[in-house]
Each structure stands twice: as C-alpha cells, then as structure tokens.
Amino acid sequence: MVDPRYIRMFHEVVQTGSYSGAARRLGYSQPAVSQQMRALEHTVGTPLFTRAGRTMRLTEAGEVLARHAASVLHDLDAAQNQIAAIRQLRAGNLRICSFPSASATIVPAATVHIARDHPDLRIRLIEAEPPDSMETLRRGECDVALAFTYPGVAEQLDGDLVGVAVLDDPVVAVLPKGHRLAKRRSVELADLADERWIAGCTRCRDHFVQECGAVGFEPDIAFTTDDNLAVQSLVAAGTGIALMPSLVLSFLRHPKVISRRVRRLANRQVSAYALRDHHRIPATALMLETFERVGTAMR
Known part of the structure; x- marks a missing residue:
C-alpha cells in the first residue's frame, strides 16, 4: 500500500x-x-x-x-x-436498544439533551426486553442498551461490557378502583396472597414469583402479557391484579385502576450498557453520560 x-x-x-x-x-x-x-x-x-x-x-x-x-x-x-x-459530535449515527417503558420516558428525555447540543447526531431506536436487549448489544446490533434488573439477578457483565446506573424504579401494585385495599396508601405483598394475578415479561414474572415465595405464597397467575396497557385493562376488567414498575404508570395509566406502594418490595434497577471498546467512541460515551444525568434528574 x-x-x-x-x-x-x-x-x-x-x-x-x-x-x-x-x-x-x-x-x-x-x-x-x-x-x-x-x-x-x-x-x-x-x-x-x-x-x-x-x-x-x-x-x-x-x-x-x-x-x-x-x-x-x-x-x-x-x-x-x-x-x-x-x-466532535457534529455528525454520526447512534443506535439505542431499549425496553418499552424506558423508550417512552428515559429515551425522549435524553434525546432532548442530545438534540440541543448536537443537532446533527442521528439516533435510531429499537426495542427489546432484557436479556434480549443485552444480546443485541453483544452482537453489535446497537451501540447502547437500556436494560433493567432486580436485586439478586444482576446483569452478568463480562469483560466486554461497561454499564452505568440510571435510576431505581419502584414496583407498585395495580388494583381496580373498587378493590378492598384501595383506601390504603400502601400494602404488604402478603396482603394480596389470595388474589389472581396478571404477570408481565419473563424477567418481571420471575422476580414477582420469587418475591411472593419470600413472603410465603405462590401466586395464582391468571394471565400473562408483555403489553402494559393490556395488563391495566385486564386489571380494570377484574381479571386480576398486577405488579407494575412506576415508570410505566408515569406515562400510561388506565382511568379505572389505581396504584399502591408495596412495602419492602425491591425496586427495579435501570442501567445503560455499552461494549467496552465502544465506550471510547464519543457518541456512545455521550449517550451513557446523558442517560446517567437524565436518570439522576428523574429520581
């Protein structure tokens, strides 16, 4: 050459x-x-x-x-x-893989900052729940992945990945407005042992079953769906009750349901991840930093 x-x-x-x-x-x-x-x-x-x-x-x-x-x-x-x-972040493309409730809340807040300071940086959003989103990142099909974990099931970070904490997302009970516990400001998970349940994605469902087992009961899961609006509609219709991250309810709330804090229930932990080598790429480093800053503002 x-x-x-x-x-x-x-x-x-x-x-x-x-x-x-x-x-x-x-x-x-x-x-x-x-x-x-x-x-x-x-x-x-x-x-x-x-x-x-x-x-x-x-x-x-x-x-x-x-x-x-x-x-x-x-x-x-x-x-x-x-x-x-x-x-110099005057051009370029960035691919983000995120789960739906973060796509509707954290991602828009972060892109406002990016668009203000770097208007020519182009962002593409794809959606996947963890652990699929993490596999998307490992395959190089995205530059930054937003994912959530629960205490005791932390994301397995190998030497090729780096992550930053974004926020802790409280998990609440979603009840129909006429529920027997609707007048309480908070509930114990054990108070709901006899209820029928609507369960969510695989990772959320596994954590839910684990938390129920920790307080002495096995939940009666009547319906399973990843669709948060469907979960709320099913609760409103009386099919069952559900646990749901507060992040979802911040932008999507059925008028016939209420949410109540569940005492001593662990928060969902949201983090942003990138391949370690990609962390040296300015746009990727900027996105991680921005997600961290937005998460701090949302706490």
Missing part, C-alpha cells in the same frame, strides 16, 4: 515541477523530498520521473499516478473531515 504522505508529496512535485519547489511549499528540505520520491518509486516498483537536462518529466507510470493523485488526496481530506465531524 502506498503511504498517503508520499502521494501528497508526489502531487506537490508534479504541481511545482521540481523537488525543490515541492520542498519550499511543504516546508521540507530538498533531499528529504528526493528521498521520499525514491521510496515511492520503490513501493510502486517503477520510475515515476525522468530527467532531460534540468527538466523533470513524468514517466508513463508517473502520468497514471498524477491523474489519480488529486482525487485520492481529495477523498482522504473528505474522509478526515467526516471523521473529525464524528469525533
């Missing part, structure tokens, strides 16, 4: 018509230019210049290289400018 520095110097020699002219324009000594041109000829394997007295002329190979040198240098300059724009 030809060193781009040789191409740039060759172009100047052609433009000025001599080694000394190129040396003056580039701020090199004439012997340095001569040495680099010999190195270029060695790389391409054929002479590029001939001399007729004091006149320097291009060989046929030199003419071929001269025709391409200007466009090569133009493309290199364009690439360097685009890389600089990405490095």
Whole structure:
C-alpha cells in the first residue's frame, strides 16, 4: 500500500515541477523530498520521473499516478473531515436498544439533551426486553442498551461490557378502583396472597414469583402479557391484579385502576450498557453520560 504522505508529496512535485519547489511549499528540505520520491518509486516498483537536462518529466507510470493523485488526496481530506465531524459530535449515527417503558420516558428525555447540543447526531431506536436487549448489544446490533434488573439477578457483565446506573424504579401494585385495599396508601405483598394475578415479561414474572415465595405464597397467575396497557385493562376488567414498575404508570395509566406502594418490595434497577471498546467512541460515551444525568434528574 502506498503511504498517503508520499502521494501528497508526489502531487506537490508534479504541481511545482521540481523537488525543490515541492520542498519550499511543504516546508521540507530538498533531499528529504528526493528521498521520499525514491521510496515511492520503490513501493510502486517503477520510475515515476525522468530527467532531460534540468527538466523533470513524468514517466508513463508517473502520468497514471498524477491523474489519480488529486482525487485520492481529495477523498482522504473528505474522509478526515467526516471523521473529525464524528469525533466532535457534529455528525454520526447512534443506535439505542431499549425496553418499552424506558423508550417512552428515559429515551425522549435524553434525546432532548442530545438534540440541543448536537443537532446533527442521528439516533435510531429499537426495542427489546432484557436479556434480549443485552444480546443485541453483544452482537453489535446497537451501540447502547437500556436494560433493567432486580436485586439478586444482576446483569452478568463480562469483560466486554461497561454499564452505568440510571435510576431505581419502584414496583407498585395495580388494583381496580373498587378493590378492598384501595383506601390504603400502601400494602404488604402478603396482603394480596389470595388474589389472581396478571404477570408481565419473563424477567418481571420471575422476580414477582420469587418475591411472593419470600413472603410465603405462590401466586395464582391468571394471565400473562408483555403489553402494559393490556395488563391495566385486564386489571380494570377484574381479571386480576398486577405488579407494575412506576415508570410505566408515569406515562400510561388506565382511568379505572389505581396504584399502591408495596412495602419492602425491591425496586427495579435501570442501567445503560455499552461494549467496552465502544465506550471510547464519543457518541456512545455521550449517550451513557446523558442517560446517567437524565436518570439522576428523574429520581
């Protein structure tokens, strides 16, 4: 491969018509230019210049290289400018993988900050629940993943991943408005042992069953769905009750349900993750920092 520095110097020699002219324009000594041109000829394997007295002329190979040198240098300059724009966050693309309730709350709040300070940074959002979102990240199909865990089932971070805590999301009981415990400000999970339940995603359901077991009962799960609106509608219709993260209820609340804090129930922990090598990419580092800052403001 030809060193781009040789191409740039060759172009100047052609433009000025001599080694000394190129040396003056580039701020090199004439012997340095001569040495680099010999190195270029060695790389391409054929002479590029001939001399007729004091006149320097291009060989046929030199003419071929001269025709391409200007466009090569133009493309290199364009690439360097685009890389600089990405490095300085004046351009670029960022892919976020998030679970639905974070997509509706944390992501919009973060993108407001990004759009204000870096309006030309383009963001693409895809949705997946953990652990699928983490696998999406590991496969390189997104740059940052928002995921949640519960105490005792923390995300397994191998050496390739880094993460930042975003917020703790309280889990509340969702009850129909006419429920027998509706007048209480908070409840114990054991108070709900005889209820029928609507269960959510796999990770939430596993944690829910574990928490019920810890207070001495096995929940009667009548319906399972990942759709948070469907969960609330089922509760409103009297199919059962549910546990739901507060983040969901901050933007989506059925008019015929109420939420009550469940005492001594662990919060859902929301974090943002990236591949360790990608953490050095300015846009990825910015997104992690922004999610962390937004989470702090939402607490």
